[in-house]
Amino acid sequence: MQTIRSQFPLLDQSIHGKPLIYLDSAATSQKPQIVIDAEKSFYETINAGAHRSSHELASRATVIFERARAQVAHLVGAHTEPGKEEIIFTAGATASFNLLANSFYNASTPWHHSARFALHAGDEIVVSRAEHHSVLLPFQELCYKTGATLRWLDVDRYGSIQSETADAVITPKTRIVAITGLSNVTGALTHLEPIIQRAHDVGALVVLDACQLIPHRRVNVHQLDVDFMCWSAHKAYGPSGVGFLYGKRDLLNELPPSQFGGSMVEAAWLDKPAEYAEPPYRFEAGTQPLAQVASAGIAAEWYEKYMTPDAITHEHVLTTQLLAIADISGVKILGRSDDQDRVGTVSFEIEGVHPHDVSQFLDSYGIEIRSGHHCAQPIHRFFHEYASNRVSLGIYNTEDEVKQCIDAIAHVRPYFLGVH
Amino acid sequence: MDFSFGFDDADDTSMSMQDMYQEFILETSRFPHGFVSQLDVSEGALVGKRNVSHCFVGQSHQFNVTCGDEVTVEVSLDPDTHTIQSLEWSGNGCAISIASLSVLHDLVVGKTLSEFLELYTVFHQLMDSRGCGLSEEQMNKLDDASVFQGVSQFPMRIKCALLGWESVKDALNHAE
C-alpha cells in the first residue's frame, strides 16, 4: 500500500495547515510520479509532429504515440496489431461520446450514409436514469436530430440500474444502448451481462460508459462483448486532456468520421469529396495531445501493474468502513449502504445542511470531497435532491483517512444546526 | 523543480472557516427572517400590479446551477415614497445564502429604493475586499450585513452571499 501511495507527490502536502486527505478521485484522480515524469520527458526529449513530419524526432514521437495506443489497448484487452487497432484517442470521455453520436448522425445523412448506424424516426436509443450528462445529452441530441426516440432503463430504490428490465425496455426497435458500468453518484456496479445480451439479441449496439468502472475494476472489452466503450485517462491515474474510444474493429471500419481536418484523410481535392483514412486515424482529426497521450500510455501500464486483486480488496475494506457514515444521525446515503455490488464512491445527504456547507466544513480539515449534482441531475431528482456530497476513494487512500473523514462528517450537524 | 504556481499553504493560515461561518451567521441560518415555505402564487400574479395596500409587487427567481441554491424573493414597493414595504422569500440554499437573505430582510424593509441601491453597492465592495472589510463608516452602514466580511476570503462562496442581494434587486426592478 505504502509503495503505491508514496508514488503520488501531490498527496504529500497540507491544506489549511492540515495534511491533505483527497477523497474526490471520482472527479479526477491524482497522478503517480511516473505519469508526471512521462509527460515532462516527452516535452524535454521527444516532442515533434507525430504522424506528420519525417525527421528522426517525429519518427520517435510517432513510435511513442503508437506505443501508447498499444499500452491502452493492452489494459482493456483490445486489438492493437497494425491495421486492427481498436483504440481511438480523444480529448476525454465526453469527446468520445460526442464523436460517436456525431458519427451516428453522419451515418444517418445521405452523404455518409451507413445502414449499420443510420437512425430514423421509429428507432430507439436506450440509456438509463443513472447516466452522467455526458452520456445522456449526446444521445438525446442524436434522437432530436434523427427523429429517434430516447428510452431509459429505470433504477431500483437504491438508484441501481434495473438490469432485469432489459428485456422489456430494449426491443427490436432499439438501435443503441448507452449505459454506465458504474454510477458516479451511487457507486453501484451495473449488471451488464443481461443488458449486453439483450441488446445483441435485438441487433442493437452497446456503448459502455467506463469512466468510473475502469478506475475500480479490470475490464476486458472482448470478454464483455461491448461494441464501443468510452473513458477518460484522468480518472484512472492518467493525464488530463486525453480520453479513449474503443470500438470493435469491424464496426470502426464502417463508421463514418465525426470531425474533419488534417491527418484523417488519404486524399483531399477541391472539386470532389475526400477519401478518408482507415481507423483509428479517420477519427483523430488534427494534431493530437501528444505529450498527454504518451503519458496516458505510461499510466495504463502503471495501472495494469498496480490494479491487483489486493488493491481491489483494499478498496473494499475502506468502502465497508466508509459506509459507517450511514449510522451518523441525519446522514442518508444515495445508494446502497451495504457493500453489495458497489465501490467506494459514496454520495450522501446530511439532513438540514446544504452540501456546499458540508464540503466547506470538511475542507477546513484538509478533507477534499465533492458537492453538487456530479453532472447527473436525473438520478438526483430520483432521490429528491438537487445536490449531494460525495466521498470517492482512490487506490492511494488509507484507513486512517477514511476514519478522519467519518469523524469530521459526524461533526457537521452539531456545527451547523447546533444539534447532537 | 524551480517553477511553482505560487500557492503556498503556509500563507493560508489567515483563511479560516470560522471567519466565514460567524456564530451570528450560523444562528441566523437556522431561524431565518422573512422566510415563507411557499410564496403565494396568486400574489405572484400581482407582479407589476398593486396589492391590497396599493404597493407594487415584484418577484424574482434566482437559481445557482453549481450548487442548486434556489430562491424566490417577493418585494412590495410603495409607489409614492419608493420605500420597500415588505420582503418575503422562499427556497433553499447554504447557510451563507440563507443567512444573507435573512439579514437583507431585516436591513432593507423600510428603506427607499435608492438607499437599497447604495447598500447593494457597498455590499459588493465588501465582497470584493478579500477579507479586509471596508471603512468603519461603510461597515456601519451595512449593519448586520457586515458579518459577511469573512466570506470575501472565499471566492467560491461570494456568490452565495450575493444570491439574495441580486434577487432583491431584480424583484425591485419588477416592482418599479
Ligand SMILES: Cc1ncc(COP(=O)(O)O)c(C=O)c1O
Ligand atoms: C460516469 C461518468 N461518465 C462520464 C464522465 C465524463 O468524463 P469527462 O468529464 O472526463 O469527459 C464522467 C466524469 O466526469 C463520469 O463520472
